[in-house]
Amino acid sequence: GENVEQHPSTLSVQEGDSAVIKCTYSDSASNYFPWYKQELGKRPQLIIDIRSNVGEKKDQRIAVTLNKTAKHFSLHITETQPEDSAVYFCAAVPGTYKYIFGTGTRLKVLA
Amino acid sequence: GAVVSQHPSRVICKSGTSVKIECRSLDFQATTMFWYRQFPKQSLMLMATSNEGSKATYEQGVEKDKFLINHASLTLSTLTVTSAHPEDSSFYICSARVTGYMGAFFGQGTRLTVV
Numbered sequence: 339g340e341n342v343e344q345h346p347s348t349l350s351v352q353e354g355d356s357a358v359i360k361c362t363y364s365d366s367a368s369n370y371f372p373w374y375k376q377e378l379g380k381r382p383q384l385i386i387d388i389r390s391n392v393g394e395k396k397d398q399r400i401a402v403t404l405n406k407t408a409k410h411f412s413l414h415i416t417e418t419q420p421e422d423s424a425v426y427f428c429a430a431v432p433g434t435y436k437y438i439f440g441t442g443t444r445l446k447v448l449a
Numbered sequence: 450g451a452v453v454s455q456h457p458s459r460v461i462c463k464s465g466t467s468v469k470i471e472c473r474s475l476d477f478q479a480t481t482m483f484w485y486r487q488f489p490k491q492s493l494m495l496m497a498t499s500n501e502g503s504k505a506t507y508e509q510g511v512e513k514d515k516f517l518i519n520h521a522s523l524t525l526s527t528l529t530v531t532s533a534h535p536e537d538s539s540f541y542i543c544s545a546r547v548t549g550y551m552g553a554f555f556g557q558g559t560r561l562t563v564v
Contacts, residue, residue: 372553381555382555384552427493437544438495439493439494
């Protein structure tokens with residue numbers, strides 16, 4: 339069935355370093371790939387997204403890349419700050435708009 | 450951006466009772482809403498897709514008679530956990546989709562504790 343794998347499950351980086359989180363999806367019909375940041379006990383917040391007709395998108399310190407052939411997409415955070423610490427979820431969305439979430443990555447930015 | 454309001458944010462109930470959770474789209478009409486369940490330190494698992502004016506579509510393994518979903522209007526969907534048991538304790542969160550936009554907007558979630 340539909341599946342999204344996300345790695346790593348936990349990631350610790352020093353403040354100022356970069357962080358990369360990778361996801362792989364199985365449903366070739368997926369054409370929209372959002373990334374969400376969730377702080378403890380709070381709602382997921384959309385931080386960046388990419389559509390299948392685009393290979394890369396950047397918004398300040400955050401970028402997302404997509405390789406449709408390999409069914410991979412990645413989140414890149416540069417110049418990490420302590421407030422970037424949270425759980426990050428990727429999702430793959432087909433035309434049915436049913437979000438299939440990855441398993442999550444707990445990012446800890448060490449000051 | 451679009452605002453989705455979910456209530457209550459926390460609820461504690463006794464085993465055997467039912468709990469209703471509301472999800473409202475405040476400034477847009479949501480033809481489709483989604484209900485998720487999230488266990489501690491785990492991902493969001495889709496429970497069902499709620500369509501205004503029609504029956505919800507449940508994911509495999511989700512008991513439709515236990516998790517009743519009603520989407521009576523374009524701005525309100527409700528999830529009722531019937532005959533709740535301690536294993537139903539979890540974080541429940543809804544999201545709504547805006548027509549013409551692929552993004553989803555999430556409610557603030559409901560932490561349900563069944564004692």
